[in-house]
Amino acid sequence: xxxxxxxxxxxxxxxxxxxxxxxxxxxxxxxxxxxxxxxxxxxxxxxxxxxxxxxxxxxxxxxxxxxxxxxxxxxxxxxxxxxxxxxxxxxxxxxxxxxxxxxxxxxxxxxxxxxxxxxxxxxxxxxxxxxxxxxxxxxxxxxxxxxxxxxxxxxxxxxxxxxxxxxxxxxxxxxxxxxxxxxxxxxxxxxxxxxxxxxxxxxxxxxxxxxxxxxxxxxxxxxxxxxxxxxxxxxxxxxxxxxxxxxxxx
Amino acid sequence: xxxxxxxxxxxxxxxxxxxxxxxxxxxxxxxxxxxxxxxxxxxxxxxxxxxxxxxxxxxxxxxxxxxxxxxxxxxxxxxxxxxxxxxxxxxxxxxxxxxxxxxxxxxxxxxxxxxxxxxxxxxxxxxxxxxxxxxxxxxxxxxxxxxxxxxxxxxxxxxxxxxxxxxxxxxxxxxxxxxxxxxxxxxxxxxxxxxxxxxxxxxxxxxxxxxxxxxxxxxxxx
Numbered sequence: 035x036x037x038x039x040x041x042x043x044x045x046x047x048x049x050x051x052x053x054x055x056x057x058x059x060x061x062x063x064x065x066x067x068x069x070x071x072x073x074x075x076x077x078x079x080x081x082x083x084x085x086x087x088x089x090x091x092x093x094x095x096x097x098x099x100x101x102x103x104x105x106x107x108x109x110x111x112x113x114x115x116x117x118x119x120x121x122x123x124x125x126x127x128x129x130x131x132x133x134x135x136x137x138x139x140x141x142x143x144x145x146x147x148x149x150x151x152x153x154x155x156x157x158x159x160x161x162x163x164x165x166x167x168x169x170x171x172x173x174x175x176x177x178x179x180x181x182x183x184x185x186x187x188x189x190x191x192x193x194x195x196x197x198x199x200x201x202x203x204x205x206x207x208x209x210x211x212x213x214x215x216x217x218x219x220x221x222x223x224x225x226x227x228x229x230x231x232x233x234x235x236x237x238x239x240x241x242x243x244x245x246x247x248x249x250x251x252x253x254x255x256x257x258x259x260x261x262x263x264x265x266x267x268x269x270x271x272x273x274x275x276x277x278x279x280x281x282x283x284x
Numbered sequence: 285x286x287x288x289x290x291x292x293x294x295x296x297x298x299x300x301x302x303x304x305x306x307x308x309x310x311x312x313x314x315x316x317x318x319x320x321x322x323x324x325x326x327x328x329x330x331x332x333x334x335x336x337x338x339x340x341x342x343x344x345x346x347x348x349x350x351x352x353x354x355x356x357x358x359x360x361x362x363x364x365x366x367x368x369x370x371x372x373x374x375x376x377x378x379x380x381x382x383x384x385x386x387x388x389x390x391x392x393x394x395x396x397x398x399x400x401x402x403x404x405x406x407x408x409x410x411x412x413x414x415x416x417x418x419x420x421x422x423x424x425x426x427x428x429x430x431x432x433x434x435x436x437x438x439x440x441x442x443x444x445x446x447x448x449x450x451x452x453x454x455x456x457x458x459x460x461x462x463x464x465x466x467x468x469x470x471x472x473x474x475x476x477x478x479x480x481x482x483x484x485x486x487x488x489x490x491x492x493x494x495x496x497x498x499x500x501x502x503x504x505x506x
Contacts, residue, residue: 107501163453170449174440183505184436187498188450194494195454198487202457206464
């Protein structure tokens, strides 16, 4: 197999990757030096530029996994199955990043790393555990189609239960430390809002870039399995032919 | 359809009754966990009384994992799944039947566990209807999601370890809602237990619907 065949990069991914690098640089400059500090939270507010985009992309990744799962169950399309798997893997990274940045942000603003009263963070934690379960199920192996069907059902279960989990945690906490949605409460300074939007765009570009690479890896894995099966079949056929020729010669 | 549901539930319950696994293993397991919580919390009556609901439902979740594993094992052994498929019963009926069988067993264990928390943790019951309704609704919700995930992991090599990591996070809303409804029924917290019951019912309906739809493909393809 030539080196080109196993390369998951292309002109598009290189362009996307470069755009992400430039975007991250712009985000660092804007986030640390452009956006003003907050009246109450001072410099801690800058965590918003990583935390909110990560949360945003976590749920976008979950939605993509749910869509891929539906499409696998409906059309039995391997393409969508690989999309669902890739998106879940990248989603779990974003989800971990959301929890980590939320926790680090909580320390200076609420004086605690973790508060059970924060509905969205607790919901995201349960989602994180479900995504980890999804990936564990995928990695447990087995027949390719069976794995896809199992994973698709779990993906849909996770997506369908997120609103219920959110509601249960909301009632339970009865109050929330989490500030209202930063994007919609209208209290952000213009440059802060602009930086936040840049953050979301950069993260979204990174998601697309990572998705393309991860998808291509998944697709190559799928092709490899098919090749393995064909090789095994060809070997068995060759053995059978050799045996029958041998018998005929005797 | 109802005949099929009853046939499947009756089959599972009959197997359980003859093997006595629920009675001789699951029930002692539940009581052991309740007693161990007592040790872990230093037998502090106040803490135990305040935490009764949560500890009770956490134990139920552990019991549910064991019960689902048992229910799945019945079908995996000796290719019984194939036989079930060949029997010409609608997969949705198999799903409901198996879920009912799990629910009956877990409910039985819960009734004895209520006795356990009254004795060991010094809990008192203020509203029997709410207590009973919570047990029934939460158990049906747990059984529905458990049966679905049980079928899902049936063909997986490491199913004993995969099942808990899939089932327990999914049941987080049940743990929260059933514990709060119990808090009301036991008079531990002034919350609206019946509202929590509504949330439990919502969870149950969503997961039972998903289970009814997904059980067929899972049974046939995995």
